[in-house]
Amino acid sequence: xxxxxxxxxxxxxxxxxxxxxxxxxxxxxxxxxxxxxxxxxxxxxxxxxxxxxxxxxxxxxxxxxxxxxxxxxxxxxxxxxxxxxxxxxxxxxxxxxxxxxxxxxxxxxxxxxxxxxxxxxxxxxxxxxxxxxxxxxxxxxxxxxxxxxxxxxxxxxxxxxxxxxxxxxxxxxxxxxxxxxxxxxxxxxxxxxxxxxxxxxxxxxxxxxxxxxxxxxxxxxxxxxxxxxxxxxxxxxxxxxxxxxxxxxxxxxxxxxxxxxxxxxxxxxxxxxxxxxxxxxxxxxxxxxxxxxxxxxxxxxxxxxxxxxxxxxxxxxxxxxxxxxxxxxxxxxxxxxxxxxxxxxxxxxxxxxxxxxxxxxxxxxxxxxxxxxxxxxxxxxxxxxxxxxxxxxxxxxxxxxxxxxxxxxxxxxxxxxxxxxxxxxxxxxxxxxxxxxxxxxxxxxxxxxxxxxxxxxxxxxxxxxxxxxxxxxxxxxxx
Amino acid sequence: xxxxxxxxxxxxxxxxxxxxxxxxxxxxxxxxxxxxxxxxxxxxxxxxxxxxxxxxxxxxxxxxxxxxxxxxxxxxxxxxxxxxxxxxxxxxxxxxxxxxxxxxxxxxxxxxxxxxxxxxxxxxxxxxxxxxxxxxxxxxxxxxxxxxxxxxxxxxxxxxxxxxxxxxxxxxxxxxxxxxxxxxxxxxxxxxxxxxxxxxxxxxxxxxxxxxxxxxxxxxxxxxxxxxxxxxxxxxxxxxxxxxxxxxxxxxxxxxxxxxxxxxxxxxxxxxxxxxxxxxxxxxxxxxxxxxxxxxxxxxxxxxxxxxxxxxxxxxxxxxxxxxxxxxxxxxxxxxxxxxxxxxxxxxxxxxxxxxxxxxxxxxxxxxxxxxxxxxxxxxxxxxxxxxxxxxxxxxxxxxxxxxxxxxxxxxxxxxxxxxxxxxxxxxxxxxxxxxxxxxxxxxxxxxxxxxxxxxxxxxxxxxxxxxxxxxxxxxxxx
Numbered sequence: 001x002x003x004x005x006x007x008x009x010x011x012x013x014x015x016x017x018x019x020x021x022x023x024x025x026x027x028x029x030x031x032x033x034x035x036x037x038x039x040x041x042x043x044x045x046x047x048x049x050x051x052x053x054x055x056x057x058x059x060x061x062x063x064x065x066x067x068x069x070x071x072x073x074x075x076x077x078x079x080x081x082x083x084x085x086x087x088x089x090x091x092x093x094x095x096x097x098x099x100x101x102x103x104x105x106x107x108x109x110x111x112x113x114x115x116x117x118x119x120x121x122x123x124x125x126x127x128x129x130x131x132x133x134x135x136x137x138x139x140x141x142x143x144x145x146x147x148x149x150x151x152x153x154x155x156x157x158x159x160x161x162x163x164x165x166x167x168x169x170x171x172x173x174x175x176x177x178x179x180x181x182x183x184x185x186x187x188x189x190x191x192x193x194x195x196x197x198x199x200x201x202x203x204x205x206x207x208x209x210x211x212x213x214x215x216x217x218x219x220x221x222x223x224x225x226x227x228x229x230x231x232x233x234x235x236x237x238x239x240x241x242x243x244x245x246x247x248x249x250x251x252x253x254x255x256x257x258x259x260x261x262x263x264x265x266x267x268x269x270x271x272x273x274x275x276x277x278x279x280x281x282x283x284x285x286x287x288x289x290x291x292x293x294x295x296x297x298x299x300x301x302x303x304x305x306x307x308x309x310x311x312x313x314x315x316x317x318x319x320x321x322x323x324x325x326x327x328x329x330x331x332x333x334x335x336x337x338x339x340x341x342x343x344x345x346x347x348x349x350x351x352x353x354x355x356x357x358x359x360x361x362x363x364x365x366x367x368x369x370x371x372x373x374x375x376x377x378x379x380x381x382x383x384x385x386x387x388x389x390x391x392x393x394x395x396x397x398x399x400x401x402x403x404x405x406x407x408x409x410x411x412x413x414x415x416x417x418x419x420x421x422x423x424x425x426x427x428x429x430x431x432x433x434x435x436x437x438x439x440x441x442x443x444x445x446x447x448x449x450x451x452x453x454x455x456x457x458x459x460x461x462x463x464x465x466x467x468x469x470x471x472x473x474x475x476x477x478x479x
Numbered sequence: 480x481x482x483x484x485x486x487x488x489x490x491x492x493x494x495x496x497x498x499x500x501x502x503x504x505x506x507x508x509x510x511x512x513x514x515x516x517x518x519x520x521x522x523x524x525x526x527x528x529x530x531x532x533x534x535x536x537x538x539x540x541x542x543x544x545x546x547x548x549x550x551x552x553x554x555x556x557x558x559x560x561x562x563x564x565x566x567x568x569x570x571x572x573x574x575x576x577x578x579x580x581x582x583x584x585x586x587x588x589x590x591x592x593x594x595x596x597x598x599x600x601x602x603x604x605x606x607x608x609x610x611x612x613x614x615x616x617x618x619x620x621x622x623x624x625x626x627x628x629x630x631x632x633x634x635x636x637x638x639x640x641x642x643x644x645x646x647x648x649x650x651x652x653x654x655x656x657x658x659x660x661x662x663x664x665x666x667x668x669x670x671x672x673x674x675x676x677x678x679x680x681x682x683x684x685x686x687x688x689x690x691x692x693x694x695x696x697x698x699x700x701x702x703x704x705x706x707x708x709x710x711x712x713x714x715x716x717x718x719x720x721x722x723x724x725x726x727x728x729x730x731x732x733x734x735x736x737x738x739x740x741x742x743x744x745x746x747x748x749x750x751x752x753x754x755x756x757x758x759x760x761x762x763x764x765x766x767x768x769x770x771x772x773x774x775x776x777x778x779x780x781x782x783x784x785x786x787x788x789x790x791x792x793x794x795x796x797x798x799x800x801x802x803x804x805x806x807x808x809x810x811x812x813x814x815x816x817x818x819x820x821x822x823x824x825x826x827x828x829x830x831x832x833x834x835x836x837x838x839x840x841x842x843x844x845x846x847x848x849x850x851x852x853x854x855x856x857x858x859x860x861x862x863x864x865x866x867x868x869x870x871x872x873x874x875x876x877x878x879x880x881x882x883x884x885x886x887x888x889x890x891x892x893x894x895x896x897x898x899x900x901x902x903x904x905x906x907x908x909x910x911x912x913x914x915x916x917x918x919x920x921x922x923x924x925x926x927x928x929x930x931x932x933x934x935x936x937x938x939x940x941x942x943x944x945x946x947x948x949x950x951x952x953x954x955x956x957x958x
Contacts, residue, residue, distance in 0.1 A: 114731050114834035137733075159680070172680070173652070186921055193832045198900040198910065198917055199944060200926050201638070201651070204683025225733025248593050254616075254704025295774045353672045355593035421677040431677065438677055442665055447679050449932040453925060465678065 010096050014053050017076055017098065021056055024066035029104070031055040040081065040099045044146070045089040045430060047346075047400060052079065052093030059104040061179060061187060061217040068215065069185035071098055077459050078183070080211035082154025083125065085146040087347055088428030090158060090210055094463060102153045105217055108132045117176060117193050118223050122153035122216045126160075129221060138223040141168035144424070145336060156216050159208035161424035163332070166382035167258040167291070168224065170424060172207040177220035180206060180213070183455045193220055205450070210426050211461045213454040227291035230258065232328045233301060235308045236282035236315030240264055240365070240377070243284035244357030246311045247381045250288065251354050255303045260382030261287040264361075267335050267378040267389070274338035277331025280315040286381065287332055335378040336389070344394040345376070346403050347387055350414030351423035354384045363413055364388055371406040373399075385423035386414070412437045427465045435467055444470050489575045493532050496555055496577065500535055503545035508583070510534040519560065519578045523625070524568040524909060526825075526879060531558065531572030538583040540658060540666060540696040547694065548664035550577055556938050557662070559690035561633025562604065564625040566826055567907030569637060569689055573942060581632045584696055587611045596655060596672045598699045601632035605639075608700060617702040620647035623903070624815060635695050638687035640903035642811070645861035646737040646770070647703065649903060651686040656699035659685060659692070662934045672699055684929070689905050690940045692933040706770035709737065711807045712780060714787045715761035715794030719743055719844070719856070722763035723836030725790045726860045729767065730833050734782045739861030740766040743840075746814050746857040746868070753817035756810025759794040765860065766811055814857045815868070823873040824855070825882050826866055829893030830902035833863045842892055843867055850885040852878075864902035865893070891916045906944045914946055923949050 018032045031037055032054045041051040053076075058064045071078050081091040081101045093099050102123035110119040111133055118140070120129055126147040129140040143162035144150055154160070156178065161170040168174065177191030191203035206213055237243040247260055263271070263285045272279045279285060286308075290300040301318065308316060319325040339345055352360055361377065368375045379387035388410055392403040411421050411431065415438050421431050435444060448466060451458065451474075458474045497511045510516060511533045520530040532555075537543045550557050560570040560580045572578050581602035589598040590612055597619070599608055605626040608619040622641035623629050633639070635657065640649040647653065656670030670682040685692055716722040726739055742750070742764045751758045758764060765787075769779040780797065787795060798804040818824055831839055840856065847854045858866035867889055871882040890900050890910065894917050900910050914923060927945060930937065930953075937953045 112832075112834070114727050115832045116730065117832075169652075172683070173648075182925075188919075188922060188925070192899070193897050198906050198914060199923075200929055201683050201687050202926065202929075204651070204680050204686075205929075207683075208680050225731075251595065252593050252704075292775075293778055295778060296771075299772055299774060353591075353594045353596075355591070418672050420671070427677050435677060440667075443667060444678075446661075446667070446932060447681065450679055450681075450684075450929065453928040453932060 010053060013076070013096070017074060018054055020070045020074070021054065021067065024070065025056060025058060025063055029057045029059065029063070031057070040084070040093060040101070043084040043086040043089060043091040045087055045092070045428070047394070048089050048092050048429060050093050050095055052097045052099040053095060055099040055101060057101045057104050061181065064100065064181045064215055064217050065185045065187060067098070067100060068181055068183055072183050072185065072457070072459060075457065075459070077462050079461050080153065080157070080215050082123065082151030082157065083149045085150040085154060086158065086426065086428055088158070088422070088425045088430040090154070090426050090428035090464060092429055100215060102151060102217070109218065112193070113138065115193050116223050117220055119218060119220045120152060122156065122219050123151050126150050126152060126155055133223050134226070137226050139226050140221055140223055141165070141174055142171050145333065152219050152221070153216050156207055156219060157209070157211045158424065158426035161380065161385060163259045163261055163380060166260060166380065167256055172204060174222045175203065175207055175219060176222055178203065178206060178216045179218035180216055182214045183457070183460050188214070191220065208426070210428065210465050212451055212465060213460070228293045229297060230289055230291040230325070231297050231301065232287050232289040232319050232325050233304065234280070234315060234317040234328055235286040235288065235313050236280045237284040237311065237313055238282065240284045240361040241358040242311050243286055244361055244381070246286065246308055247357055248355050249307050250304055251382060253303060253307060255290070255300050257288050257300070257304065257382065258291045259287065259289045260380070261332050262377065262379050262381035263332065263335060264377040266374060266376035267339065270342065270376065271331050271335045271338045274341060275331050275334040277327050277334070279331050282314045287328055332378070339376055339389050339391070343391040345389040345391050346407055347389050348407050348410055349423045349425040350386050350411045350419060350421060352384045352386060352414050352417050352419030354382070356417040356419070357381060357384065360386070360413060360417060364410060367406065367409055371402055373403055373406055383423070384419065408434055429464055432465055433467050435465070441470070448474060489532055492555070492575070496553060497533055499549045499553070500533065500546065503549065504535060504537060504542055508536045508538065508542070510536070519563070519572060519580070522560070522563040522565040522568060522570040524566055524571070524907065526873070527568050527571050527908060529572050529574055531576045531578040532574065534578040534580060536580045536583050540660065543579070543660045543694055543696050544664045544666060546577070546579060547660055547662055551662050551664065551936070551938060554936065554938065556941050558940050559632065559636070559694050561602065561630030561636065562628045564629040564633060565637065565905065565907055567637070567901070567904045567909040569633070569905050569907035569943060571908055579694060581630060581696070588697065591672070592617065594672050595702050596699055597702050598697060599631060601635070601695045601698050602630050605629050605631060605634055612702050613705070616705050618705050619700055619702055620644070620653055621650050624812065631698050631700070632695050635686055635698060636688070636690045637903065637905035640859065640864060642738045642740055642859060645739060645859065646735055651683060653701045654682065654686055654698060655701055657682065657685060657695045658697035659695055661693045662936070662939050667693070670699065687905070689907065689944050691930055691944060692939070707772045708776060709768055709770040709804070710776050710780065711766050711768040711798050711804050712783065713759070713794060713796040713807055714765040714767065714792050715759045716763040716790065716792055717761065719763045719840040720837040721790050722765055723840050723860070725765065725787055726836055727834050728786050729783055730861060732782060732786060734769070734779050736767050736779070736783065736861060737770045738766065738768045739859070740811050741856065741858050741860035742811065742814060743856040745853060745855040746818065749821065749855065750810050750814045750817045753820060754810050754813040756806050756813070758810050761793045766807055811857070818855055818868050818870070822870040824868040824870050825886055826868050827886050827889055828902045828904040829865050829890045829898060829900060831863045831865060831893050831896050831898030833861070835896040835898070836860060836863065839865070839892060839896060843889060846885065846888055850881055852882055852885055862902070863898065887913055908943055911944055912946050914944070920949070927953060
């Protein structure tokens with residue numbers, strides 16, 4: 001992991017860059033003192049840190065245009081940043097870069113219930129999109145665990161998912177259009193409040209491109225009517241493999257729960273101590289939630305319970321009240337925090353075909369012994385989106401490196417069984433060197449040529465996504 | 480509309496091309512006699528015709544690789560063709576081109592019910608994908624009207640939809656992976672049997688790229704469990720606008736029918752004479768279908784009927800039996816054929832925000848009088864995917880030109896209200912010159928640069944999608 005530090009050349013350039021940026025932005029929208037830039041030195045992948053040269057906080061698309069034009073002319077790398085909740089280092093600065101934070105772009109521009117859309121500025125937080133429409137009975141479906149803090153801009157960059165995406169899809173399935181500013185300051189309207197689009201699907205391409213093709217300043221999102229009701233059921237099993245097999249059977253049966261969440265013993269115990277959710281003492285736990293009217297809920301849960309009983313569960317608890325439902329979810333939603341209270345951990349998000357769940361869970365258990373590091377599993381089982389949490393001790397020399405090597409092996413395993421490196425967190429810096437496990441050199445070359453089209457000088461978030469070696473010749477301007 | 484005819488230079492090249500192609504393909508897989516090539520002179524947009532230089536019918540991915548390598552070396556344009564059902568001229572040959580037909584690539588490679596996927600060769604017809612899994616209770620959701628004939632390859636090229644895509648999404652929402660052969664003969668595996676993918680979303684980009692980025696030889700598709708049951712309801716209204724308002728209200732209410740189909744008087748009457756579906760005598764008709772268990776169906780139809788009654792319908796007929804349901808759908812599915820029996824027509828597929836339906840339907844009626852050509856409307860109303868059928872007389876000089884001008888105005892109207900040129904048929908040659916109504920020169924340049932990445936010499940389906948003038952400098956090798 002390279003970790004550039006400011007050098008004289010950067011310091012010399014900095015004053016010229018700051019002078020030009022302050023000429024187009026309000027004074028308080030350009031942060032260049034060290035105390036200020038340090039707040040942006042990392043995102044939620046805190047193992048890696050590097051303060052940027054400058055931070056800008058534009059409030060309008062036009063200010064974003066002005067910033068990008070200046071940086072393009074001056075050859076300054078730009079790292080776009082939503083709320084900095086990336087678990088993959090997607091918003092990690094380099095020492096010579098300008099962080100372009102979209103936090104001040106947080107207005108609702110339009111709500112249109114008849115067409116079921118909302119148009120927002122991209123810095124608006126995920127949960128506050130729902131907040132803007134929930135009184136009228138609507139919601140925005142993708143729900144990352146960080147939804148209180150994370151920005152729509154980051155959701156689009158990483159094509160974020162969440163617990164309830166099994167039914168409603170991830171960001172790309174709920175995004176209808178964006179306003180994109182390319183590195184040379186061009187403003188593009190892509191997609192809109194309609195089905196599909198003529199020409200190539202650039203909207204799909206932009207979604208998940210990790211801020212490398214342009215800066216999204218506005219987004220048109222699909223909103224959905226709130227379902228009448230929802231009800232979770234807790235199902236406990238003796239072992240991970242049985243739970244995994246039960247998930248595969250539920251999916252095969254064709255009922256579509258909104259969520260199927262999985263927790264193993266380590267996560268159940270840690271969470272229970274932390275949140276007192278009343279989870280049973282067992283080795284593997286599923287939370288399966290269905291939505292709809294009472295009749296629909298009864299019918300769907302009927303099918304699910306019938307399947308679950310075939311697997312001889314040690315616990316089968318259907319929620320009987322809103323309080324009970326809240327408690328069931330409280331545990332799941334506290335899991336990451338609970339594990340984090342007592343351990344350093346690295347959270348992966350490799351994704352696999354659902355039928356491979358039992359095998360992959362067993363192999364992770366075996367590898368845990370080989371590497372000598374504990375692993376907790378808490379994840380979106382219904383769509384095969386795993387979240388192994390590898391525990392390590394940040395104060396113990398060498399432990400992070402073992403953790404990284406272990407994580408790499410898990411992600412390669414995911415690719416081997418026909419899955420992929422990341423389901424919703426993105427590649428960022430965390431997995432860039434693993435891209436060769438998934439893609440051939442020709443595949444990577446073609447993807448990089450797509451970036452060439454949008455950003456010929458590779459100034460936008462340059463040292464991410466692709467193996468550093470593969471992208472080296474293109475990143476001549478970046479550190 | 481240019482219509483190139485074979486010239487001496489093409490004839491000279493032809494023998495060299497045929498010699499090389501027959502060296503890598505079975506004899507019966509290379510068609511070069513005029514009687515044979517003429518069968519490929521057009522697709523379902525029959526107003527435009529041009530026999531290709533040669534037709535090849537490879538049976539394997541490796542044969543596709545061999546063909547593309549030869550054509551790439553020799554600078555011969557290649558027009559990929561599924562089943563030739565394109566309504567937009569997507570598979571129209573040029574006189575100097577090789578038609579690459581995928582009809583012999585029709586095997587099922589794998590079915591996997593636990594992961595709910597099927598992998599097929601791309602020439603397999605849409606309906607026979609469902610055919611391969613329906614005994615086991617599954618189906619493939621996208622259902623273009625041409626589903627008996629159209630190939631998955633064409634569905635992917637055009638991102639095809641269908642009547643039931645309101646609930647299940649169009650092709651891009653049901654496509655998990657492809658094997659793509661690029662013009663230089665590289666084989667790429669894009670996506671797979673898992674959620675999302677690392678790196679850029681090339682799968683989304685390929686879907687809907689109209690055979691311009693590569694030739695898809697295999698596809699991994701999402702299959703779904705067949706719903707327990709389905710029930711349509713016929714709702715008749717006095718006028719188009721009321722029907723449009725009712726659709727917008729149903730969508731707003733948050734029930735999700737699998738289909739909301741719309742027919743106006745011209746289509747109702749023409750269809751009724753042809754198919755005897757027992758449609759009522761009214762000015763606008765909706766067919767709304769819901770799926771699920773009996774309880775779910777009752778509940779959803781309850782909400783829909785309640786909304787419909789507010790609009791004072793002249794007919795409200797819930798299907799009481801499988802026979803009645805089949806008859807209701809028979810009419811809708813016969814509509815295009817029925818209109819075609821008595822008229823030449825051009826079928827558009829502009830797509831608009833659902834709330835604009837009443838306004839756009841009224842404007843189309845007004846424009847019909849201005850241009851002096853009748854219009855029938857029969858379309859997927861739930862997702863705003865319109866299908867105006869402009870009637871004209873192919874034997875009357877000038878009528879086609881008036882029809883084209885009228886069609887262009889309708890599509891521009893769709894863009895004006897925030898919609899787009901095509902919902903599911905694609906741009907092809909039909910709408911290439913209208914792309915400037917939707918996209919700025921900068922937008923088009925960027926899209927063409929994406930094609931440059933995949934196909935630098937612009938040999939794959941070159942004269943489609945983009946305005947001829949805009950793409951001229953790139954198409955130096957194509958006719």
